[in-house]
Amino acid sequence: MRTLLLAAALIAAPALGQTNPQIDYPAFQALTASVAPQRATRLLAFAAFKAEAAKPDVLLLDARSASAFQRGHIKGAVNLPLTDFTAGRLAAVIGANPDRPILIYCNNNFRNNVAPVPVKSVALALNIQTFINLVGYGYPNVYELADVLDFNDPAVEWVKG
Secondary structure, eight states: OHHHHHHHHHHHHHHHHTSOTTOOHHHHHHHHHHHHHHHHTOEEOHHHHHHHHTSTTOEEEEOSOHHHHHHEEETTOEEOOGGGOOHHHHHHHHOSOTTOOEEEEOGGGBSOOSTTOOOOOGGGOHHHHHHHHHHHTTOOOEEEEOSOBOTTSGGGOEEEO
């Protein structure tokens, strides 16, 4: 009986997922597919990432949790956790220009694998979700740190909390 209930629930699950008008998984899949080619051309080696971050009007965005950010982050970064992304919050942090260059990094850009940057599952790295969300909210000028660094390297300019 328990197996039959589980089977019925699994069969019904896709239909139930489409009943919420505020959740559109097929649109997310389409967005993800459309962003992939753009993302592939927006991966920056650390030297280029650091040079871009030094330019005026470039935003260095850290989308990790507020507590992780407070424990340490790249100098000059601004924190807006991915879980807090809304059109309004993004506009408040990014500003009025949707074409503003935005640089992103995440835990998986650091080899230390200790707080505040424990390595996440590679398929679920925060950079992927952040990139997709920023483009999906209308910010097309996103660049991502490509390298894996040691946050103790002085060139990183890691700010410890």
